[in-house]
Amino acid sequence: MLKTFCNKFCKKPRQARNDIVIVLPYDEKNKKILLIKEYRKQYNKEIWKFVSGGMDKPNLTPLETAQEELAEEIKMEAKEWSLYHQFDKLFSSVNIYYYIAKNPNMMEIPIDNPDEEDIIVDQKWVNLNELWEMIDNKELIWKESILVAINFLRSVD
Numbered sequence: 001m002l003k004t005f006c007n008k009f010c011k012k013p014r015q016a017r018n019d020i021v022i023v024l025p026y027d028e029k030n031k032k033i034l035l036i037k038e039y040r041k042q043y044n045k046e047i048w049k050f051v052s053g054g055m056d057k058p059n060l061t062p063l064e065t066a067q068e069e070l071a072e073e074i075k076m077e078a079k080e081w082s083l084y085h086q087f088d089k090l091f092s093s094v095n096i097y098y099y100i101a102k103n104p105n106m107m108e109i110p111i112d113n114p115d116e117e118d119i120i121v122d123q124k125w126v127n128l129n130e131l132w133e134m135i136d137n138k139e140l141i142w143k144e145s146i147l148v149a150i151n152f153l154r155s156v157d
Contacts (some may be wrong), residue, residue, distance in 0.1 A: 018054035037122035075110040
């Protein structure tokens with residue numbers, strides 16, 4: 001009986017989370033960043049978000065992980081990359097690396113996304129005003145990645 005009770009009500013230990021990379025593809029000419037709309041099976045919902053992924057391959061650096069995520073999720077690559085911001089574990093449960101992928105292009109030979117949970121259903125380029133509209137319309141979840149994107153778009157405006 002205790003086992004049945006515990007299976008229902010006892011907290012299970014949390015799995016260790018991997019560090020995260022978030023990519024802001026940036027169109028320098030139009031001063032826009034790219035957002036993607038992802039379908040989340042477990043919630044049966046679509047959400048707007050940035051290209052991102054967990055650092056689950058120990059042999060890859062944060063930059064290499066960011067480049068891989070851009071290629072897998074939206075079939076793009078960029079020649080110019082920069083680390084724009086980083087949240088350390090001191091302020092978060094994981095390290096979070098924010099990269100700018102400047103003027104990305106579609107890949108000539110796209111690679112498959114091995115993560116079957118990531119189903120990208122739409123994407124759109126937004127400037128700072130359009131990003132604010134999406135926030136006001138509650139199309140985006142208000143969190144630190146939005147603050148980083150706003151700060152970046154302000155810095156290039």
